């Protein structure tokens with residue numbers, strides 16, 4: 001496609017995307033709408049992978065103008081989907097692009113509806129300064145530069161290769177924010193305090209640097225997540241002296257976890273069949289994967305992961321294993337809807353979960369938005385209902 005045609009097509013697709021995001025309620029203000037209409041997402045995404053719909057195993061398909069044609073590439077670049085630009089922390093070899101499976105995305109341009117809802121939730125005003133963690137392709141950094149002066153935007157990316165590509169793409173679009181290659185968990189103290197802090201990767205707890213580097217009365221928007229699942233999107237107001245507090249504002253948007261907080265590669269040791277104490281339990285394994293009870297499970301067992309596997313006689317067991325202290329709970333369905341649990345190790349994982357579920361049921365089983373977070377220099381707690389309600393510590 002000649003460059004002029006491609007620019008016209010891209011401009012139309014941006015308008016369409018902005019209209020779609022506004023209709024969906026994600027894009028709520030004229031300022032952010034103008035940013036979406038201006039920032040050329042395709043310039044940040046010359047090549048990427050999209051998730052293919054294949055049963056069983058997750059597969060990604062390579063997309064570029066050369067592979068699928070200029071029109072199709074642009075259309076996908078302006079669709080409301082996450083477009084993956086790196087797997088397993090390695091640069092993609094684009095000399096012979098092939099479908100990818102059995103890999104974990106480690107960098108991407110997040111789906112625009114989530115990016116803009118987080119930017120709207122950040123409640124940015126003219127002249128504010130923003131710290132962004134997780135530059136990725138640079139698209140969301142570009143939106144921030146379009147909304148604010150470049151000098152007010154600082155963005156940190158941990159991966160050198162990703163950071164270099166974002167720097168080039170931003171410069172090609174005429175944006176020159178302060179770009180830092182390093183661990184975003186440390187923020188970037190130079191220009192602090194910031195008015196606003198936003199992270200486009202998930203964290204197991206709020207890094208103290210973000211709280212310290214955001215001015216009192218400022219806002220932090222990020223997702224909290226665990227090794228089993230994402231907890232959700234939080235918006236915290238900083239109070240000074242290392243304190244911040246605020247609610248979960250959405251359940252379940254899922255971001256890749258901070259590289260420094262990835263789960264250990266090994267799931268841990270499977271307990272022998274004669275280990276542990278067995279008893280009946282009213283709760284089966286499905287509660288681990290259901291949205292709201294799964295949230296409670298993540299809080300109650302912050303270092304655990306689970307998988308289901310048959311034994312030699314074909315009976316399926318669900319193994320819940322704690323990566324930090326080797327505690328375990330093994331769930332087995334004894335008859336339709338009748339479950340037993342075998343537990344061992346220093347913390348009784350299933351007892352903890354049952355106690356948490358009782359508290360949650362007693363409060364009418366709210367979704368994630370019924371919870372909030374309090375951060376102090378000493379501890380971080382997720383609470384139910386109000387800050388003096390039942391609470392769970394986030395892992396340090």
Ligand SMILES: C[S@@+](CC[C@H](N)C(=O)[O-])C[C@H]1O[C@@H](n2cnc3c(N)ncnc32)[C@H](O)[C@@H]1O
Nearest residue numbers: 107109134136137140157158183184200258259
């Ligand atoms: C979902 S992508 C970012 C999306 C991006 N904002 C965009 O619009 O393209 C998450 C990024 O966070 C980066 N990341 C992960 N852990 C990080 C850390 N500790 N510090 C800085 N960046 C990190 C990853 O390398 C990845 O590029």
